[in-house]
Amino acid sequence: MPETIPNPIVLQRADPCVLRHDGWYYFTGSYPLYDRIVLRRAARLEDLQAAPEVTIWTKPDEGPQSSLIWAPEIHRVNGAWYVYYAAAPNMDVTFDVPDADDTFNHRVYCLECLDEDPLTGTWTEKGQVDTGWESFALDATSFVKDGEQYLVWAQQDFAVKGHSNLYIARMENPWTLATPAVMLCKPEFDWEIVTFWVAEGPSVLQRDGRLYLTYSASATGIEYAMGVLTADADSDLLDPASWTKSPDPVFTSAPENGIYGPGHNSFTESPEGETVLVYHARTYTELEGNPLWEPNRQACAQVLPFDEDGDPVWGAPLPLSRPVPTGVEVLPPDGTMS
Template sequence: MHRTRRVGAVAMAAMLVTVALAGCTGAATFTNPILDVANDPYVIKDGSHYLLVESAGGGISVTKSPENNLTGIAGGDRTQVWTTPSEGPNCADVWAPELHHVDGKWYIYYAATTCDGDNTNHRMFVLESEGDDPLGPYIDRGKIADQNDRWAIDGTRFEFGDRAYFAWSGWPGSTDGQQNLYIAEMTSPTTLEGAGVLISEPTLDFERQTMPINEGPQAIVTDDKVFLVYSASASWTDDYGYGMLTGSGDDLLDPSSWQKSPESVFAKTDDVFGPGHGSFTTSPDGKEDWMVYHSARYSGAGWDRMMNAQRFTWKDGVPDFGTPVGEKEQPVPSGQVAAPGS
């Protein structure tokens, strides 16, 4: 099985966030990593707090950040919101949960498999909050699948125009060896319509290192486009990095609506390895765009990962992610709580 992941508990005490004063300006800074142990980090802004959802402790947990503090999220309050059942199709290898707010409810989408840990049985599942509290309680709504009901992981939800979509990574058949990206329309937050449409295969060199993989799709939506950022190549290698699809038009279920960037849009450097499978949010005051992603602890570390944050910008209407920022000071997000005494 290629994708068994380390999903240890959040190491709160190991948080390496640094807040310092830079000269007389009182500008606060931080240093990556912002969380010492992390896989596939998904962060969403909820009012004056950020929420980090993780697969940990035999289930799924949500960490609520200190107020107006993205880079200090590891110091927040953590709540176990769901525990894996002792039997059934979703009792082992819980991967890459995501948290979404839809019509006054919270939904957690996650991949899981049967109790024997057989990777071929991985499917997507969904939890629904009973009320409007992201910390639960949650109801298990079971599997969320298209009519083909094949191997599926890394599902994400987004809206464009007046339609809601679900994108995920799946095998083209019934055996491991390649992962593609598929999309389907959602008729509700827990239901997909029809068969998934293939929108990306790993055909480019940067997508085929060690194994041809497209996974971890994340949508950045503007008025007229969807930038679907995905992770490419084998996740356990230094070559893991981001690719990007750009979708536009009235029907994102039409494969011709999507155009692939010809090169990786975020790749390893001399000191950051395997950057990928993260999420996108904004600064506390909403003036800046930020990305949160994992990277390998060192070259060759595989799934031994940590969580990083950095700002991204735009160029000619397209996200510009730059290069991964390693262990050096960066300004904290705009509007983040200032350092004491500043």
């Protein structure tokens, strides 16, 4: 892998998730029209942009999954493929939840593929993941430790100020919780509550006897930034006391490099075994119209180094080395710019 990965690795794909399996990189992320779930695959991160994109699931016209398909993640559990994603009903349909926001009324859902190739295999809906209560829920991620699968996600608790907190549970199977949800953190520091009180987009890195749970906070402009919680691998991961939350963000906008609002990350690795940080970012701050529909959050990646004590050296987002779109036009699935 080159010392500096050519960025963006994929154009116009926010909330990027990259999984390395059997020598291939599998990529998914939020499609700008929020109407489908897509996958692509390449042998190198720098080849993902040119890789054909395959739609594995399309939203229905009606029902609880008929709008705003957000932040899919692909995972491999017990020899099968799973995609977690958030979906909402059409804006004129709501869940029967007090104080619910009619626009953002998402829940977490799961797809399963038992075939070897997730791009050509059959994907089956496993339904909504019951997180224990009905409220705005999104950004589920998964990891396996000591043979046990865990789910981490963001959800609103009407008794806690803010839009979403982070929760963890052990899984009975990839679409069913085995334990009650435990809150690990909530937005509380100044950098987490700019415009919106948000903790979302979790991802888990296991390395050298530690777990690093990253997340993103605040609104999605220049203020969007990443934080981290850390736990010992041999601790009780369902005990909030096992996790130490950094009071400061670890990955923030780098105006000197033309990168704004880095966040909603995932982790993968290089062919040499180096940890790679994957994230989305914008290249400008003056957005046209509703930021939700501004398509130019680009998927980026860079090698994450570690210091002598084994802790991540997060650094800053690096400058882009590939051209990116700047208008509000959504590129075609092949990512070509006119």
